[in-house]
Amino acid sequence: MEKPKTDEDQQLVARTQSGDASAFDQLVVKYTPRLYGLVYNMTSNHEDTNDLLQDIFSKAYKAIRGFRGKSSFYTWIHSIAVNMTLNFLKKRGRRFHLSLDDVDASIQNDKEFLELTATSSPVREADLSELQRRLNEAMMKLSDEHRAVVTMFHIQGMPHAEISKILRVSEGTVRSRLFYANRQLQNYLDEFRKNPVG
C-alpha cells in the first residue's frame, strides 16, 4: 500500500489549522480506507470499526491545531488510530463476536490467491468464507499488540521503520513481535491445514 505524499498532507493540515474545515474533509476522505483496514483487521468487527473510525477522526480534528509536524500526518493519524483501537480492545476484553466484511470478488483474480489455491491443498479445499473465518479467528487469538504489528506489516504493507514510529517502539521490537506472531499463527492455522473444511 503506497504511502501518501506528505507535502500534500502538510498543506491540508495547515489549511485545517487556519480554520478551513473542508481541508480536513479531504484528509478524512483520503485516510478513511487505509484506517478502516487497520482498525477492522485489529477488531474483526465492522460496527466497532465504524464507531472507532468516527471517534478517531473526531479526536484528530480536535487535536490538529496542536499538531506541530514533528512527524508526518500519516504517522500521527495512524498513531491515534492504533492507540484508540488498543484502548478499545482492552475495554472490550474477550467478549466479542466476529462481524466480518464480505470478501470482494476481485480475490478470484488475485495472483497470490491463485498461487495459494494451486500449491496449498487446504486453501484449495476450503471455501472462501471458511478460509476467512479461520484467518480471522487465528488473528483474534493473538495479543492486541501482536495483531497490530501483523496488521500493519502483512496486511497494510508498512515497513518496519514506519511501524516503529507509529507504535513508538524500536524496530527490533517490531521484528521480534512479528516473529513471535508468525509462529503463533502457524500453530493456530495448523488445525485448518489438517481439516480445511471445518
Add this chain to the structure above:
Amino acid sequence: MDEFNENEIAKLLRLKRHEQPPPGYFENFLHEFHRRQRDELLCEPLWRILLERAQDFMLRLNVRSLTSYPAAITAVLVCAAVISLKIYQEPGTANVAALQSQPALSTAVNAEGEWTLASPVATRIFRTQPLRNLNESAHTHRAATPPRYVLDSVPVSYEPTFRF
C-alpha cells in the same frame, strides 16, 4: 507438508485486504462524520464550547511560542513600565522648548529656585512653569492677569506685615 511456512502465512494474511465494507460505505462516511460532529456540538455545554473557542484563539495567536521567550517578554514589559513612568512624571516637551526659547526667564527662575525655602514640589513647579515675569513683584498683580492660587517660594520677609 507440515505447516504453513512464513511466506504462506504472509500470503494468506494479505488476502484479508479483500475484506471490504459494504458498497458506498466510504462515500457515506464523511456525511456520517459531519452528522456526528453536529450532534456532539449540540450536546456539549455552553461553557465547554466557549472554552474550546478560547483555546483555539490562543493557539492561533501561538501563545506557546511567545511564552518560550519569557526573558524577552519581561524585558519588553519592564521597558514599557519605565517609559510610561517617565512620560507620566516629566513635563511636556512643549514646556521644555518654551524654557529653552526664553533663556533670561529660565535663568531668573533657576536663580530663584536656588535660594527658595519652599518644598521641592513647589520648586519644581517654579522651575518648569514660570508663573511671573521679571517685571512683576511678588505681591502685586496687574488687573489683566488672572488670580493665581499657587504658593510662591518667596522669602517670608517679603510678605506684608499684618496690621490690626
